[in-house]
Amino acid sequence: MKAEIRKIALTVNGQQMSIDVEVRALLSDVLRHDLGLTGTHVGCEHGVCGACTILIDGESTRSCLTLAVQADGCAIETVESLGSVSSLSALQEAFRDNHGLQCGFCTPGILMSLCAAERHGEDLEETLTEVLGGHICRCTGYQNIRAAIEAHWAKSVTR
Amino acid sequence: MTAETGIRRPYVGQSVLRSNDPKLLTGGGRFTDDLHFPGMLHATIVRSTLAHGTIDQFDAVEARAESDVALVLGPDEIASATGMLPCVWLAPDQRMTHIPIVSRKVTYVGQPIGIVVADSRAAAEDAVEILDITFAELPCVVDSEAAIAPGAPLLVPEWGNNICAQVDAGDPRDEIEEVIARAAHVVERRLRIQRVAPNPMETRAVVARWDAADESLTVWMSTQTPHHCRDHLATALGLRADQVRVIVGELGGGFGAKEHLYPDEVMVCLAAMRLDRPVKWVEDRVESLTATLHGRDAIHRARLALDANGKFLAIHSDILGNLGAHPSNVGLGPFRVSMGMLPGPYHFERAGGSLTAVLSNTTPTGAYRGFGMQEATWVRERLVDEAARELGLDVVELRVQNMIQPHELPFTTRTFQPYDSGDYPEGMRRTAVAARAEANVTSEGRIRRGLGFATHVEFTGLGDSRSQQIVGFSLGGYETAKVRVDPDGSVSVTSGVTNMGQGIDTGFAQLTADHLGIGIERVSVRLGDTASAPYSATGSIASRSMTVGGGAVVTAAGKVRNRMMAIAAHQLEISPDDLELVRDASGRDVFQPKGSPDIALTWEKVAESAWLNWNVPDEFNTIGLEETFVYNPVSVSYAYATHAVSVAVDLDTGLVKLEGYWVTHDVGVMVNPMICDGQVHGGIAQGVGIALYEGMRWGDTGQPTTTTYLDYVLPLSVDIPDVKIEHMVTPSPFIPGGMKGLGEGGTIGSPAAVGNAIAAAIPEIAGSLLETPFSPSKLWTMIDEAGLHV
Known part of the structure; x- marks a missing residue:
């Protein structure tokens, strides 16, 4: 059962990129597993707990309720965009x-x-x-x- | 990670900021699902969709033909490759003592019956959809009272009933009955504590990797007990323990749910061995609510007997405990602890309990924060409040007059709990003074207000080993710490306990720095890897990490310090008694003769020479600067607390709002007050969830109906008021360092305090406030039946 693949453009934490994603892939999974940004956590996968919250074009959004293809062309910010271990925000x-x-x-x-x-x-x-x-x-x-x-x-x- | 710099010794007693917070705050924590390995595959567990039945067919032909499916294992393949998991805490004559990894007999919805491994989790989930599984359905039973009724469906037909074991505790039944029979006043109630799910925010997760060349299995998993999981993995998979390594990264909460090895976790490891590739499995939230052990689910028929002056004479409870589909790792444990801790901080002439533990077609119940003590406190403290109401006595005075006095400690209760130290009445009085001064108890219109209290003694720091043997709990009650000063002067600490979010690593760094006598920035604490951590069968459970684990760290650090002092004294040609270790003006840790700051040896210099084995005392019979200490406490240590909460209840909606919260808590020496307060806050929030919101429910066919966070309601910020905490500090008389446990106290006291506050607000329904949770609909109905809706 091969799912349909689509190419999307994202700006993630200021970095522009173009990636192939399954059309059914959740944005949370793409961020975590395709892009390696594991700071975004998945707690319930039904949009209640809020652990997966990221910013899409500046608006806080549940990434577990968002398909990656919905974010095509958007700017995404995750916790990795905040401070670093040596310089917290x-x-x-x-x-x-x-x-x-x-x-x-x-x-x-x-x-x-x-x-x-x-x-x-x-x-x-x-x-x-x-x-x-x-x-x-x-x-x-x-x-x-x-x-x-x-x-x-x-x-x-x-x- | 090292802790912050800039704070000076002693560190114990200071709110040192947590060492791993920067990592967690920046997304750099490594939780199990954050791991990725080349060639890694993804697993989904196949689960029973029926509450009771047998698997007639498990046909995976179509799924196996999918190009992205790597492996499907059904019940027969798994059963033939795995051994049973032993139950660790056994009751006398417990009828079921081992749990198969898989069975063709299914006894609850969510029971693991197979595993699918594919290129992605989505592909694995797709493949589960095309498995052809047929069941023969059997009648089911979910409720414990229904399970012991005549004609109930039987989970194990050859038993003839659903009773797994029965245990009594405390005084002989006839002696208790004799005291109750002559009492002037007896309060008798049927009280119930509902089924709850622990709900760590991080669900369970496993990444397993088999090294075929080395014949070794490495398992990264989200667990509180890595050595225990290693041992049981070896047993289940037919490996030697030394072939299995369990590593715990960051843990996103445990709360008891992650204190043992689950059958589905074995399946993931088996799949990795079969495939010779890394396999990841991450539980989803529906699985977490149905396949991770639940807590509570007990019915108490309890009695409190008093004389004409309000003196407590006896307490007894007949407990019906719901084990679920099979006894868990801890089996009857929580219900037995309820009996043991039923007397609380009070005197009784006689006390005890009788437990009947039954199977039902529900998720098994096991450890959850509070472990039987929350239930005992709910029962006892509600009965005490009911007695005060019926006799027209003050709820605080009635409690204080019956409490064990400080001069009576140590004191062994009628249920054989050797309480060690503290001042229970003082804790009660302090809470009452603060709460009564500040709480708003004025009702306005349709808003009723009330202030409720609850008090408890808490069993913490599981050990010693001999007591574990007496109660049939196959876990060593000791803990081991290893402290090493390396040649550059840096310090490594490891222990068998784990950091599950509570911050034990920071606490251990504080203890180590103080007992070595150096700056905390030198100390790093590494936990959770069976390849490097000392053996611990018990791990981080039972509020024991800081008591038993900390006691080991204190002692091991002290031994390393003595070695350093002996070497420095030898090199300075003075007696160790004439030597001191100080931090000099330039911030260096130096050894110097007392009163001679001009002569100094640096910490690093001594460390280096120790490892060179140069210029060390002749009498040294070992080399280096590493000390291991195994600490087996002489007894459990007992913390205690009194909670008070003020509530406002809307008679027209049944909604309860908590308006104020006060706690007086004694956990012995507080290593890190900030962390101590945080544990109390978080524990209270979980208790408030039990009191007002949470509860697993099933339909008549055994289908769980609370499988998402839309149906299983957890407390949010608006539900939890700020808590005012007052600390009393009675050092443990025997734990090195004086600590007692505190991980569970917040959860133990809060439901009873909330219940008693609602009773105070609406005395018309006080007598029927017996079953948590008090959801708005349940309270509204009770208010309505009391004629308060006009």
């Missing part, structure tokens, strides 16, 4: 300083949703409720995620 620093992660599996998706919220100028309340509300974390009880968001919004986010 301000948001990543806030998560580390506030113990906003434990196992770290849900964390990349949360970070990407927060990136979009920050760029869109969402206020703290909206971010804590609507934006964080799109993510399931089983380890932290959310308290320290909220603390990280509060710290980052207080320090770095300009309205």
Whole structure:
């Protein structure tokens, strides 16, 4: 059973590329397994848990509910586009300083949703409720995620 | 990875930032599904779609003909190539003690019956669709009370019933009955704790690679217990243990669900051996909800007896435990722990329980955070609240007056738990003072408010080995640490426990740096590889990593330090008693005679000479700077906590909102308070899920109906309030370092506290708040039946 293949153009974390994908392939699987960007995690594959969240043309999107071919011509940003181990972004620093992660599996998706919220100028309340509300974390009880968001919004986010 | 720099010793007691966070925050964590090897194939497990029946036909001719399908193994091929998995914790006279990897008899939806391996996961899933499998269906039973009713469908017909084992605990039944018979007041209730799924965000995953030339199997897997999995893989696959290496990368949560080897994981390894190619299998969420072990599912018919003054006389529960389709690795364990921990922090003249554990056509139940203690706390603390309500007593005062006093510790309970240390009444009082001062308990219109309490003692740090033998638990209760200072002065630590997201590696680095007396930036902790980690049959379960594992690290580090000191003293020609290890003004770790800072030997210099074996004391009978210490604790250690929660309940919707949460917790010495708080927060959130939202359900034909996150509801941020934690610190009297376990306490206390808060808010329905979860629809119905909708 060979699936139909189609060539798509993507800009992933600033890098332009053209790749062949199965038309049925999920964007999450293409990012992880074809492009090796394994920072995007897959938690439920039905769009509820939010672990797979990435940015497509700046909008936070569930990559497990998106076919790769739907992203043809789009700019994609994943957690790998944020800071590095030796130079964390301000948001990543806030998560580390506030113990906003434990196992770290849900964390990349949360970070990407927060990136979009920050760029869109969402206020703290909206971010804590609507934006964080799109993510399931089983380890932290959310308290320290909220603390990280509060710290980052207080320090770095300009309205 | 090394921890952050800049913090000065002692590190224990400081919120040192976690060493692997930068990796996790940048997408650099290596979870099992992140691995890729050349030539790797992808597996899908074939699962039973029936709750009960036999496989008449497993025809894979069409699937095998697909060009992208590499292998299909059905039940007969797998059965002939694999041995049974032994159950590790056995009850006396348990009727089923080994689990086959596969069987033509199916007893639950989701049971693995075969494996398909193909070029991609999608191709493997396609091939499963064209397998021709036919079943002969049998009547099924999912509910434990139905399973013991006359005429129930039988999972093992030759047994004549569905009872796998029965166990009593505590005082003799007749003595308990005698005390209850003469009590002035008896509270009796039927309480139920629902079936829940552990739901680590990372599902189970395996990558298996067989090296035919070397005849060795390397398995990367998401597990809390790598050595245990290695041993059982060898048993199931007919290999020697030394032929199998299990490696754990990043673990996306475990919560008990990943504490043993599953049959489907064996199938993946078998496929890799057959194909001589790497094979990856990653469980999807539907599989995780149906084929990964569940927790809870117990019915308690429990009684609390009091005298006329509110003094507790006896507690007893008849427990009906649902094992699911077969006893898990831990079998009756959680239900037995419920009996053992039923007395909690209170005095009783007599206490005990009687357990009947049954099979049913459901996913097997096993370890899940709280392991029987959450259930025991739910039962006991609801009964205590009901007693207070019926007798018109204060819920806090009734508890405090019945508690074991600090001067009575150590104290062995009527169920043979040797409580070690602490001050239970003080914890209760502190929580009550804080919560009562801050909680809003004023009802407004159709919004009712209430404040609820629950208190518990927690069994942590599984060991010692002798006690394990007494209860039939085939796991060594010890833990081993290996600490090595390399010639350049860097320090490596390894242990048999694993990092499953809790941050144990950072805690071990703190302990090691303190007990060596050096900067934490020198220390790296590597866990989870059976080729390098010391043997541990038990791994990271039972809130034991920091207690038993930490106790080993403390001792091993101390021994290495003594070696370093002896070498430095020898070279400086002074007594070790006259030597100190300090960090000098330029930030170097140096040995110097006390009071003579001008004479110094650097840490690196001593390390180098030790490995050269130059200028070392003549009496040294080993070379180098590596120490291994096996720590077998003299006993379990007992943490304790009191929880309080304030709730607002909307009478018109049945929706419960948690408005405030207070905990006083004593886990002995806190190595890293930030991590300790995080464990409590996360544990509470899982307990709130049990109290209000979560639950696996099945239809009459045994089909699970909660197989996605749209149906199985987990708590979100809005559901979990900020928790105010107060710490008491009573060091463990026997664990080196003084730590007690804390991974599970948050989950143990919170459901009962929430239940009691709802009872306080709506006393009209308090007597029927007996079965979690209290979903809006369930509460609305209870509120309606109480006549509160007008």
